[in-house]
Amino acid sequence: MARKHILHMITPLKHMSPFDVNMAVDAGFDAVVPYVGVTLAEVTGLVQDAIFSRPPDAGVDTGIFIAGKDASLAMDMFDAAKKAMVPPFKISVFADPAGSFTTAAAMVAKVEKLLQKKFERGLKDTHIAVFGATGVVGFCTAVIAAREGAKVTIVGYDGIERVGKIADQIQGRFGVTVTPVDGSTDEKKAAAVGASEVVLCAAKAGVQVLSHDALAATRDLLIAADVNAVPPAGIEGLAVNANGDPIEATKAVGIGPLAIGGVKYKTEFGLFQKMIEADKAVAFDFQDAFSLAREIAK
Incomplete structure (x- = not known):
């Protein structure tokens, strides 16, 4: 049997x-x-x-x-x-706590694919700002991007203290450096966006983090991505199904939560299947999730 x-x-x-x-x-x-x-x-x-x-x-x-x-x-x-x-x-x-490892893996994989396709570059040395890094998805997103050589900033909506502690945790556990910055006002958030080429939003569902004006004010932004599917969008004007679509009044393109979610679903499902199909015991964490998400992302 x-x-x-x-x-x-x-x-x-x-x-x-x-x-x-x-x-x-x-x-x-x-x-x-x-x-x-x-x-x-x-x-x-x-x-x-x-x-x-x-x-x-x-x-x-x-x-x-x-x-x-x-x-x-x-x-x-x-x-x-x-x-x-x-x-x-x-x-x-x-x-995969709260689906964060597979969600973060999906978001970074989608961004990497779009950077290659639209801008002929990779994650390495790309300036990335992560909003919501005190949450589990944002934390993992920052770690994955930093391990791939991106220059990662984590933005604190309530000041520098909490994100500073997160930056210390990331350095201590994973040996990579992320830079904490204060994003407690619209002006400070806009400054963080202005210093970035990619903006990743992983904040609490139903909370708008970035206004359209904050994105339109920067000249260097290439990609903005958001995992929040609950209205209002974390990034104003970013459609939930955006998949490399232009963002009005910017040269950037956007990735919405449904595009990220499709890769996340396939990644978690795929890792469960790999457990079942394996011929010896396996151990999967966020890096394994990212490896699979890279294969899935288009």
Whole structure:
């Protein structure tokens, strides 16, 4: 009898994301079991409980998914899960807190593809401003872009203090430098946009971060992208389905949340399928998400 593909989904939050549950089942897992309110200290015990319940050759048919809304905590849980393996007992692990790893991967992959197509350049040395970097998607977006050699600025809507701490976290964990700047006024936001060639908006849904005037005032902007599909748009005038469409009164082009979301969906779905199809245990984080998103983005 063929073994069932089982996915154990853990989160420090009160609820597991229905989005992630649906994705996992649609991707082909036979059983999906959520564990809520999980602490970092509990990860090792849960993983080892899972690995020892099946013989070593069945480890590949068992997976751990790490959710939540904190990128740093998710990475700590991811590391703890990998360290909990006792070879030859190993299972697969996939971290994607709040869908942030796959969403960030999709946004950066779409931007990279558009830079190549429209402007014959890549991410390296491109000046990128990230709005919403204190959130989980913005945090991951900044990390991915910086690791690809972009000159990344993270903009704080409430001043420099919180984004300064985020910049320190990114430097400490990933060894890349991002620059925190104050974006607490319209003038300061406009200055951040004016110093950038790409603007990425990953702020809270339903909040307009950048006005059309802020984009129109700069001459160097090439691309503006937004992941917010809840009105109003995070970037005024950017259509939800924009996919390299010109932005009025600028030389820039835009990428809307539906274009990003299509790649995000395929990336998360694809990584779940890779877990199921693998012939040995795998471990997927944001870098793996970006590698797949690059293949998918058009």
